[in-house]
Amino acid sequence: MIQGGTSTQAKSRQGRKIKMGMIGGSLEAFIGAVHRRGAQLDGEIELVCGAFSSSAQKSKETGEALYLDPARVYESYEEMILKEKELPEGERMDFVTIVTPNHLHFPAAKMALENGFHVVSDKPATLNLPEAKELKKIIEKSGLIYALTHNYTAYPMIKEAKALVDAGELGEIRKVIVEYPQGWLIDLVEATGQKQATWRTDPERCGAAGAIGDIGTHAENLVEYITGLEIDELCADLTIFVEGRKLDDDGNILIHYSNGARGVLHCSQICNGEENDLNIRIYGSKAGLVWHQMDPNTMILKSRDGGSRNIRTAVGQLSDAANAHCRQPAGHPEGYVETFANIYRNFAFALRARWEGKPQNPLYDFPGIDEGIKGMAFISNVVKSAQDNKNKWIKFEI
Helix, strand or coil: CCCCCCHHHHHHHCCCCEEEEEEECCCCCHHHHHHHHHHHCCCCEEEEEEECCCCHHHHHHHHHHCCCCHHHECCCHHHHHHHHHCCCCCCCCCEEEEECCHHHHHHHHHHHHHCCCEEEECCCCCCCHHHHHHHHHHHHHHCCCEEECCHHHHCHHHHHHHHHHHCCCCCCEEEEEEEEECCCCCCCHHHHCCHHHHHHCCHHHHCCCCHHHHHHHHHHHHHHHHHCCCEEEEEEEEECCCCCCCCCCEEEEEEEECCCCEEEEEEECCCCCCCCCCEEEEEECCEEEEEECCCCCEEEEEECCCCEEEEECCCCCCCHHHHHCCCCCCCCCCCHHHHHHHHHHHHHHHHHHHHCCCCCCCCCCCCCHHHHHHHHHHHHHHHHHHHCCCCCEEECCC
């Protein structure tokens, strides 16, 4: 574990922002801009350098648009890591954030960690499960901090849902239904050159699964974060509805959890008219709860007598965890960018605590490599079940 550092290092860290380098995230990329906004929202972090594209010209144009020093806009992430490492403490980047297509997550994170830089990565952690397991070993050997942006767990109402479950307000969890329908891949848009569709439907860059890997992992992670339930076995059905597509665009999974609870997970990118309707219903022996990402400020708590109570962000008595992640006054919607901001802020708090030799405050949690491994294991097991026409129910293995 890396300690707080020398007195010279400590002095160079006082009274300044944490310095971020970005890998990927050019002007034409969707998620890069989201990460930049989220990272800089609290004033804890500043972007100081980047290798924004495999195209040197696009990287240069992105750096110019972001008003970066041209000398710190690099042609590759390898060049960025090695040259930033040569800069003095307090001037060089403190961590990298990785917002590339999936196949580059592992090699970029590996090189950054091995050269002394902390890492924030967009999900999934890696292209496949073996890479995720290897990455954990690298993280542990480095002693550095690694965060994974499973951002939906950073909504205040999700923190509140977890607090209610942990406090036993729902009783024993018996049933979980989680859905993530989208409609943006209803046609073969990847054939038009649309950037997001092109790499997200390409097995070489995306991995073994399409919709399951892209949004199904978000749904699975949401269940695990709120309930703490672990998958015992599952039965999966994956479909490619759009002719010419290489990866699944629709998935339906039955799940048995280790405590005996039953689950249904549905995700799809061919549901006409749907935007990003991630939603979850959890039913226990005492009560149930319902939450929709497209109405993020509201969670409904349902009782056995037919009554229900709306729990609202910034209204009434919420848990400390929920309050710590509220950003808006009552009646003002908590947003998607703010979920990324919560993760980056919590990461920044953890890094500053590390520099000061203090323990990390558990109230400001964030996903890490363990969640990354479980996400890759989920993909692996789902694909295995879907491809086996004789033994559809399989034991969940990591």
